[in-house]
Structures are given as structure tokens and as C-alpha cells.
Amino acid sequence: MNPIPATLDTLKLIKFLKREPAEHKGNAGKVVLIGGAPGMAGALILAGNACLHLGAGWTILEMLDPASARADASQPELMIRLARLDIQQSLANAKPDVIAIGPGLGKSELASCCLHAALAYPSIPLVIDADALNLISESPELLKQLQIRNQQFPGSTVLTPHPGEAAKLLQSTTEKVQSDRMKSIHQLVELTQSIVVLKGQHTLIASPAHPPAQCLAGNPGMGTGGMGDVLTGSIAAIAGQGVRHQINLWQATGIAVELHACAADSLVTKGVGPIGLTPSETILEMRSLLNKLL
Ligand SMILES: NC(=O)C1=CN([C@@H]2O[C@H](COP(=O)(O)OP(=O)(O)OC[C@H]3O[C@@H](n4cnc5c(N)ncnc54)[C@H](O)[C@@H]3O)[C@@H](O)[C@H]2O)[C@@H](O)CC1
Numbered sequence: 003m004n005p006i007p008a009t010l011d012t013l014k015l016i017k018f019l020k021r022e023p024a025e026h027k028g029n030a031g032k033v034v035l036i037g038g039a040p041g042m043a044g045a046l047i048l049a050g051n052a053c054l055h056l057g058a059g060w061t062i063l064e065m066l067d068p069a070s071a072r073a074d075a076s077q078p079e080l081m082i083r084l085a086r087l088d089i090q091q092s093l094a095n096a097k098p099d100v101i102a103i104g105p106g107l108g109k110s111e112l113a114s115c116c117l118h119a120a121l122a123y124p125s126i127p128l129v130i131d132a133d134a135l136n137l138i139s140e141s142p143e144l145l146k147q148l149q150i151r152n153q154q155f156p157g158s159t160v161l162t163p164h165p166g167e168a169a170k171l172l173q174s175t176t177e178k179v180q181s182d183r184m185k186s187i188h189q190l191v192e193l194t195q196s197i198v199v200l201k202g203q204h205t206l207i208a209s210p211a212h213p214p215a216q217c218l219a220g221n222p223g224m225g226t227g228g229m230g231d232v233l234t235g236s237i238a239a240i241a242g243q244g245v246r247h248q249i250n251l252w253q254a255t256g257i258a259v260e261l262h263a264c265a266a267d268s269l270v271t272k273g274v275g276p277i278g279l280t281p282s283e284t285i286l287e288m289r290s291l292l293n294k295l296l
């Protein structure tokens with residue numbers, strides 16, 4: 003029998019993000035986000051926009067789609083680069099505080115090479131989402147690399163599967179995952195040794211060091227393509243600031259999950275959704291809520 007999970011209660015930690023008057027972008031974290039294969043560049047741009055609007059000092063996109071790997075006039079703050087097979091060297095040069103990989107990544111050879119490089123990058127917080135999770139579910143070698151990273155650097159990797167991705171990781175079905183979400187998250191934590199966010203209604207978060215906690219906020223208006231990409235960019239932004247603001251990856255993940263769901267609820271209260279609620283609107287509402295809670 004799985005006990006009822008605790009309710010996530012992390013928004014009070016947002017005050018740790020408050021900036022001292024002399025702080026600068028070097029204190030706010032350098033985030034590298036990897037993904038955006040042809041046809042899915044938007045996923046990486048959404049993650050990047052979330053990262054930027056939630057306060058990262060630098061947001062760098064390693065974009066797999068050559069046609070989209072150029073400055074975005076509507077969001078020139080994003081540093082958009084073309085991801086190449088020498089990604090390991092690019093990461094070494096960038097010296098990020100956080101890496102996030104997956105939004106729109108696809109499953110090409112280049113995608114796989116990027117994931118190997120991200121998993122090999124030592125010690126810093128790493129957020130793994132979307133197709134990066136699908137690649138791990140299809141490769142015992144990548145799964146082993148993830149497990150080894152977690153042995154070497156416990157608590158520094160978070161996976162954010164939706165129920166479909168969770169099913170692939172567990173070699174199961176979406177229906178089985180959803181029929182006992184508590185059992186599923188325990189299995190995911192055991193398999194991957196990571197912090198795991200099992201998305202969907204009443205998102206669960208757990209890790210080898212933490213029993214599951216549940217987010218009761220959120221609504222079905224969040225069922226719009228790109229909403230999960232926003233969560234990925236948000237975790238990365240808060241973890242990036244957390245490096246110098248005493249917020250660890252477990253806490254950053256909880257804050258982002260709760261802020262994301264509360265922002266969507268707040269928009270619905272204002273009549274923006276649930277039908278037609280967009281990920282881009284949710285980013286701006288998250289920024290507004292975060293600044294109110296500082
Ligand atoms: N603007 C863009 O370019 C977008 C690109 N995207 C990318 O598209 C790729 C494919 O990802 P998708 O997730 O769209 O497609 P997938 O085929 O990976 O997963 C979708 C399936 O997962 C299951 N599922 C998901 N959430 C569920 C829930 N809450 N309850 C029950 N079942 C659930 C359902 O079976 C659903 O059909 C990813 O790389 C992703 O990042 C998406 O993020 C959408 C936006």
C-alpha cells in the first residue's frame with residue numbers, strides 16, 4: 003500500500019531568489035538548453051523563454067535545427083547556437099551552471115551524441131525531458147550512464163516524464179503508469195536513481211532521498227503542446243539561480259512545478275483559459291507570481 007503523498011509546499015523558498023543590490027548576471031546562473039530538432043525548434047525556444055523570464059543570468063540554446071539556429075528577433079536575449087557533434091567541447095567552453103536537454107530533441111545520431119555529452123558533464127544540475135527520456139528508454143548504455151552520474155553526483159539530475167514517457171522508461175504502458183502513479187514514481191526513482199517529476203494531474207515529485215510529494219495545483223488547460231517545455235526551462239532557471247542562492251535541485255524542481263501549476267490556475271481565474279491557455283502566457287504569469295513571492 004502506498005501512503006498518501008505529502009502536498010508540495012515550496013513557494014516559500016522563492017524568497018531565497020531575492021537579489022542583493024550588487025548582484026549581477028554571474029550570480030544568476032548560466033543555463034545551456036539542448037534540443038529543437040527540425041520541426042520542433044519551438045519546443046526549445048519555449049524552454050529558453052521560460053528560462054529567461056524566470057531569471058537565469060544567461061540562457062544559451064544549443065539548437066539542432068540548422069534553419070532555426072540564429073538570433074531570434076522576437077527574443078534577442080536568447081543566445082542561439084547550432085548544436086554539432088563536438089557538443090562536448092561546446093559545453094566545456096560554455097562552463098554552464100545547469101544543463102537541460104530534451105525539448106524537441108528528436109532521436110537522431112546528433113541527439114544521442116548531445117545526450118551522452120550532457121550526461122558526461124560532471125556535477126552540475128542536469129534536467130532531462132522529452133525525447134532525451136525516450137532515448138534513455140531505448141538505450142541500456144544511456145541508462146547506465148545516467149545511473150553512474152547519479153552515483154557520482156547524487157541529487158544533481160532530474161527527469162521530467164509525462165505518463166507516456168514514464169511508460170517507455172518502465173517498458174510499460176501509459177494506462178499502467180496512470181493506474182498507480184505512486185507505484186510508478188517509486189519504480190522510476192529506483193530505475194534511474196534520479197529526482198523524478200511524474201507530470202499530469204497532481205504531478206508527483208520524488209527522489210532516492212525524498213518520498214513523493216504531490217502538487218495539487220494545475221488544471222486541464224495545461225494540456226497544450228509546449229507546456230512541459232516551459233517546465234523544463236523553469237526548473238533550469240531556478241536551479242541556475244539556486245547555485246548561488248542556496249536552493250538545491252530538489253527544491254528548485256518543487257518550486258518550478260508549483261509555480262507552473264499555480265500560474266496556470268491564476269490565468270484561469272482571470273478568464274485566460276482553460277480553453278486556449280498557452281505556454282507563452284503561462285511563462286509571463288509565472289514571472290509575475292515569482293516576483294510577488296520574493
Ligand atoms: N512547439 C514544439 O515544437 C513542440 C514540440 N514538442 C516535442 O515533441 C516531441 C514529442 O513529444 P510529445 O509529448 O508531444 O509526444 P509523445 O508521443 O512523446 O507523448 C504524447 C503521449 O503521451 C501520453 N501522455 C502525455 N501526457 C499524458 C497525461 N497527462 N496523461 C496520460 N497520458 C499522457 C499520451 O499517450 C500522449 O498521446 C518532444 O520532443 C517534445 O519536446 C512538444 O513539446 C510540443 C510542442
Ligand SMILES: Nc1ncnc2c1ncn2[C@@H]1O[C@H](COP(=O)(O)OP(=O)(O)O)[C@@H](O)[C@H]1O
Nearest residue numbers: 164201202203220221222224227228229230231
Ligand atoms: N489535467 C492536468 N492537470 C494538471 N496539470 C496538467 C494537466 N494536463 C497537463 N498538465 C501539466 O502540463 C504539462 C504538460 O507537459 P508535457 O506533457 O510534457 O507537454 P509538452 O511535451 O507538450 O511540452 C505538465 O507540467 C503537466 O503536469
